[in-house]
Amino acid sequence: xLQIKNxxxxxxxxxxxxxxxxxxxxxxxxxxxxxxxxxKSTLASVLSGKPGYEVTGGEVIFEGxxxxxxxxxDRAREGIFLAFQYPVxxxxxxxxxxxxxxxxxxxxxxxxxxxxxxxxxxLMKAKAKxxxxxxxxxxxxxxxxxxxxxxxxxxxxxLAMMEPKLSVLDETDSGLDIDALRIVSEGVNKVRNSKxxxxxxxxxQRLLNYIVPDxxxxxxxxxxxxxxxxxxxxxxEEMGYDWVTNND
Amino acid sequence: MAELKDKIIxxxxxxxxxxxxxxxxxKHIRDKAKEYFRTFGFPNRKMEDWKFFDSKxxxxxxxxxxxxxxxxxxxxxxxFLIQDLKANLIVLINGEYSKENSQIITERKNLFIxxxxxxxxxKPYILGKYFAKYADYNADGFTALNTAFAPDGAFIYIxxxxxxxxxxxxxxxxxxxxSKVLGQPRNIIIAEANSDVHxxxxxxSIGENDVFSNVVTEIxxxxxxxxxxxxxxxxxxxxxxxxxxxxxxERNSIFTSIxxxxxxxxxxxxxxxxMNSEGIECNFKGLYFLTGKQHVDNHTLADHANPNxxxxxxxxxxxxxxxNGVFNGKIMVRQDAQKTNAYQMNKNILLSDxxxxxxxxxxxxxxxxxxxxxxATTGQIDKEQLFYLKARGIGEKEGKKLLIFAFANEIIEDxxxxxxxxxxxxxxxxxxxxx
Ligand SMILES: Nc1ncnc2c1ncn2[C@@H]1O[C@H](COP(=O)(O)OP(=O)(O)OP(=O)(O)O)[C@@H](O)[C@H]1O
Ligand SMILES: [Mg+2]
Numbered sequence: 001x002l003q004i005k006n007x008x009x010x011x012x013x014x015x016x017x018x019x020x021x022x023x024x025x026x027x028x029x030x031x032x033x034x035x036x037x038x039x040k041s042t043l044a045s046v047l048s049g050k051p052g053y054e055v056t057g058g059e060v061i062f063e064g065x066x067x068x069x070x071x072x073x074d075r076a077r078e079g080i081f082l083a084f085q086y087p088v089x090x091x092x093x094x095x096x097x098x099x100x101x102x103x104x105x106x107x108x109x110x111x112x113x114x115x116x117x118x119x120x121x122x123l124m125k126a127k128a129k130x131x132x133x134x135x136x137x138x139x140x141x142x143x144x145x146x147x148x149x150x151x152x153x154x155x156x157x158x159l160a161m162m163e164p165k166l167s168v169l170d171e172t173d174s175g176l177d178i179d180a181l182r183i184v185s186e187g188v189n190k191v192r193n194s195k196x197x198x199x200x201x202x203x204x205q206r207l208l209n210y211i212v213p214d215x216x217x218x219x220x221x222x223x224x225x226x227x228x229x230x231x232x233x234x235x236x237e238e239m240g241y242d243w244v245t246n247n248d
Numbered sequence: 249m250a251e252l253k254d255k256i257i258x259x260x261x262x263x264x265x266x267x268x269x270x271x272x273x274x275k276h277i278r279d280k281a282k283e284y285f286r287t288f289g290f291p292n293r294k295m296e297d298w299k300f301f302d303s304k305x306x307x308x309x310x311x312x313x314x315x316x317x318x319x320x321x322x323x324x325x326x327x328f329l330i331q332d333l334k335a336n337l338i339v340l341i342n343g344e345y346s347k348e349n350s351q352i353i354t355e356r357k358n359l360f361i362x363x364x365x366x367x368x369x370x371k372p373y374i375l376g377k378y379f380a381k382y383a384d385y386n387a388d389g390f391t392a393l394n395t396a397f398a399p400d401g402a403f404i405y406i407x408x409x410x411x412x413x414x415x416x417x418x419x420x421x422x423x424x425x426x427s428k429v430l431g432q433p434r435n436i437i438i439a440e441a442n443s444d445v446h447x448x449x450x451x452x453s454i455g456e457n458d459v460f461s462n463v464v465t466e467i468x469x470x471x472x473x474x475x476x477x478x479x480x481x482x483x484x485x486x487x488x489x490x491x492x493x494x495x496x497x498e499r500n501s502i503f504t505s506i507x508x509x510x511x512x513x514x515x516x517x518x519x520x521x522x523m524n525s526e527g528i529e530c531n532f533k534g535l536y537f538l539t540g541k542q543h544v545d546n547h548t549l550a551d552h553a554n555p556n557x558x559x560x561x562x563x564x565x566x567x568x569x570x571x572n573g574v575f576n577g578k579i580m581v582r583q584d585a586q587k588t589n590a591y592q593m594n595k596n597i598l599l600s601d602x603x604x605x606x607x608x609x610x611x612x613x614x615x616x617x618x619x620x621x622x623x624a625t626t627g628q629i630d631k632e633q634l635f636y637l638k639a640r641g642i643g644e645k646e647g648k649k650l651l652i653f654a655f656a657n658e659i660i661e662d663x664x665x666x667x668x669x670x671x672x673x674x675x676x677x678x679x680x681x682x683x
Contacts, residue, residue, distance in 0.1 A: 076641035088636035092654025102640040
């Protein structure tokens with residue numbers, strides 16, 4: 001589904017990604033761990049097409065297409081979803097309106113008619129239930145006045161609504177209490193199937209108890225320095241990052 | 249070319265008995281206003297309050313002064329009606345009452361909704377008392393000109409305790425299909441104690457030639473009265489507009505206004521409220537959405553003359569292309585006005601490098617126990633927000649529309665007349681579609 005080959009990127013002339021290689025196949029879950037400032041969010045941003053980053057080398061192939069040629073909105077329409085580490089507040093725009101516009105823009109891109117109000121409402125209700133989101137939240141302005149945990153849950157709600165092929169979750173677990181963590185993870189697990197894939201960025205092995213990864217990668221100073229199975233996460237939890245970065 | 253001022257003076261001195269049949273005290277006021285106008289003419293940019301207002305395209309224009317009475321085809325009128333809104337409709341064509349097109353549906357004892365001219369006959373005592381009582385014709389030439397010569401307008405008199413369910417629409421149509429037109433409506437609205445009324449003052453224009461509306465609206469809100477006042481400018485690009493709305497508030501009254509400017513070429517809105525007693529609430533909201541070379545200049549004054557009054561002001565601007573806006577909002581807290589709460593905010597989004605805004609919030613405080621704040625922001629569309637929308641598949645154009653709509657909607661979302669709100673939402677969307 002996704003091949004990242006020797007990806008290099010800079011921001012304000014400073015090189016942050018220094019040659020990333022990663023292959024994600026349909027049905028897989030990849031965890032990316034690594035110290036603060038190692039470039040995890042930068043990788044997520046570059047994949048989603050956030051302005052301000054310059055790709056200086058390498059390529060990203062998504063479903064056979066050169067992803068870097070697409071605008072951010074077209075990447076989303078092609079099936080890439082980024083759950084933000086810091087979800088943005090949008091005063092005056094309700095989550096309902098936001099999601100309806102989103103779905104219709106995606107449908108338009110795919111040559112489909114706009115979704116009917118009845119169908120949309122049904123979908124909203126079903127997905128809200130999936131992530132145990134109070135429907136009342138969807139009539140409030142997107143993320144405005146939401147608690148940290150509510151914002152993250154709202155990200156996963158959007159994910160469920162959009163049914164992307166590849167989801168990149170950037171520290172969706174930080175700021176969640178135990179119950180919310182379980183709910184959000186269960187939500188992801190319910191969405192998970194053999195046709196989609198997940199890249200889960202996290203600092204905590206805890207999340208990986210819920211969303212069990214097929215692979216764990218350690219990102220350090222802009223490169224993946226080691227990869228392994230889920231047991232790698234336990235080892236990191238136990239020993240910290242020093243042993244990986246030092247070995248390197 | 250003779251300037252408009254000379255032309256006006258020449259024309260009106262040769263027209264005798266222009267406002268025949270008016271109470272003598274009004275004649276007297278009109279004479280004094282005429283004198284002011286003859287002496288000082290139109291304001292110029294050297295005057296502090298008119299610094300950013302370019303009146304040249306108005307005062308060098310050869311607008312026709314007295315137009316023969318005109319009627320408008322129903323098919324044209326229908327374009328200007330708010331769908332499904334049951335309301336009292338006062339239609340003013342080029343500033344003169346059109347009985348044919350107007351429709352008054354609220355009938356109560358002593359209540360009057362109709363034309364100023366008719367009011368002069370049936371309620372001369374009331375008009376004699378209130379005509380030009382609040383709008384100062386010595387303040388500027390536009391007000392003086394209107395005071396001196398306005399032939400007609402809307403007169404709305406709501407006696408004590410009347411709560412009007414159906415709003416009153418003052419629908420102004422400037423029809424320049426035959427010639428350039430100057431419309432000078434004078435509107436007087438009296439809401440007596442414990443009354444409640446929604447007033448919708450709208451402006452439209454049709455025709456190829458330039459039009460100029462020089463309007464004065466005076467509003468008296470008596471004790472406990474609640475007046476909601478909407479001023480909506482929908483004129484075409486060949487329209488000029490100078491309007492003054494002067495409000496006078498008595499004890500515990502509430503005045504709430506929403507000024508919406510998205511039509512016209514050059515517009516000046518003066519909105520002033522004088523709080524004459526205690527416990528008053530005064531809310532000013534405004535939205536200007538400008539494209540092309542449009543210019544809109546909003547001047548407001550919340551005049552706290554007495555203790556324990558609240559004023560709240562929020563004006564928002566969306567400026568595209570080469571448009572220019574002015575916001576000049578003043579909070580005046582006079583010496584006696586202790587325990588005043590006065591807030592004011594002006595927020596602007598510039599959609600292009602060539603659009604501009606001059607925002608000048610002013611605070612003058614002469615009392616010591618008050619809570620006041622004011623501020624102004626000007627920025628572009630928030631890039632983080634736009635990216636967030638894009639990350640959900642929403643394209644640049646749709647995303648901007650969504651964000652601008654949300655920004656503007658804060659001004660209209662609280663409108664209590666659902667049909668009016670829906671109408672404005674639709675207009676806003678049309679405007680956004682054309683960006
Ligand atoms: N505008 C910028 N100019 C220079 N450096 C920047 C800029 N933005 C981010 N960086 C740097 O890029 C590096 C990578 O940041 P990134 O947010 O990708 O880290 P991260 O791995 O997600 O960290 P965390 O675990 O704290 O979320 C950091 O050192 C950060 O300071
Ligand atoms: Mg990060």
